[in-house]
Amino acid sequence: MEKNFHSLPKNAKCTRCKKQAILRLPSHNAKFCRECFIHFFETAVIRAMKKIKVPKDTPIMVAVSGGKDSLVLWDILNRLGYKTKGIHIDLGIDEFSQKSIEAIEKFAKQRNLEWIKYDLKDFVGHSMVEIHKKIRRKICSFCGKLKRQLLDIATVAEGFKVVATGHNLDDEAGRLLGNLLGKRLQYVKKTYPYLPSPHPKIPAKIKPLYRLEIKEILIYAELNSIQPVEIDCPLSKGATSRKFKMALDLLEDQMPGIKRNFLFSYIEDNKPIDTFENYNECKICGYPTYLELCNLCNIKKQLSS
Ligand code: SF4
Ligand SMILES: [Zn+2]
Ligand SMILES: [Zn+2]
Secondary structure, three states: OOOOOOOOOOOOOOOOOOEEEEEEEEOOEEEEEEHHHHHHHHHHHHHHHHHOOOOOHHHOEEEOOOHHHHHHHHHHHHHHOOOOEEEEOOOOHHHHHHHHHHHHHHHHHHHHHOEEEEEEEHHHHHHHHHHHHHHHOOOOHHHHHHHHHHHHHHHHHHHOOOEOOOHHHHHHHHHHHHHHHHHOOOHHHOOOOOEOOEEOOOOEEEEOOOOOOOOHHHHHHHHOOOOOOOOOOOOOOHHHHHHHHHHHHHHHHHOHHHHHHHHHHHHOOOOOOOOOOOOOEOOOOEEEOOOOOOHHHHHHHHHHH
């Protein structure tokens, strides 16, 4: 991982404790030593969990892809005393999936954490690579929908009521910008780090890292010797969401803190959704869905036709 935060001059002082600083966070107009950065990071997650309002004794299923966000999320929730279990959805994407599983195994073993793996192939009959070959379209939105349903199924099957994902401030601000530009106002109103359970078969969803930028997550990972999977998914091809994040990064370079203000101004105005449309039952498997078929049955149908 890139060590890009040790380049401060020798006399740079930590904003909080006045010892030697090792890193600068322009969006907070602050420099920190190691201890004060960890304190800053913990405080951001504690504040997020206050907003999310999940009681401290509620067990949390943590969705772990093997990437930096999910491993950092798992680490910090344990550090803060939450009872957690990791869940990984094995998508069957060749070396990328193998290396992701290795990264999770290593991380969990070092910290003595419990985790479980569910295989996409067991539910759909095909790996994501096979699905990609068959449907020959951009795969990420299919993949996202299938992963979300499998996460929901697995979380409930494992006896958990809450699943946490590693979405960070950059993800959420990028998504908000995309929804505003696309005039998807129904999603703009849903910009919030907590989605209550809308159905007994669907767990509540939380985003405890929503106050933290990707740069801050990378620093935390490095300071805590967290080693995420280093290769990118070979099926990812220029996702549009990246472009919105890049646009916000350009603004952030000129106006540090603007990304955070942009996202938080919407979150402050919004409330967690408390009304849900009526679900149908999937005509094939009975799973709750707004459509005729759930995502898993829908993709199985497309693959068999
Ligand atoms: S990049 Fe796309 S295909 Fe790859 S794991 Fe992510 S969502 Fe799935
Ligand atoms: Zn300090
Ligand atoms: Zn179904």
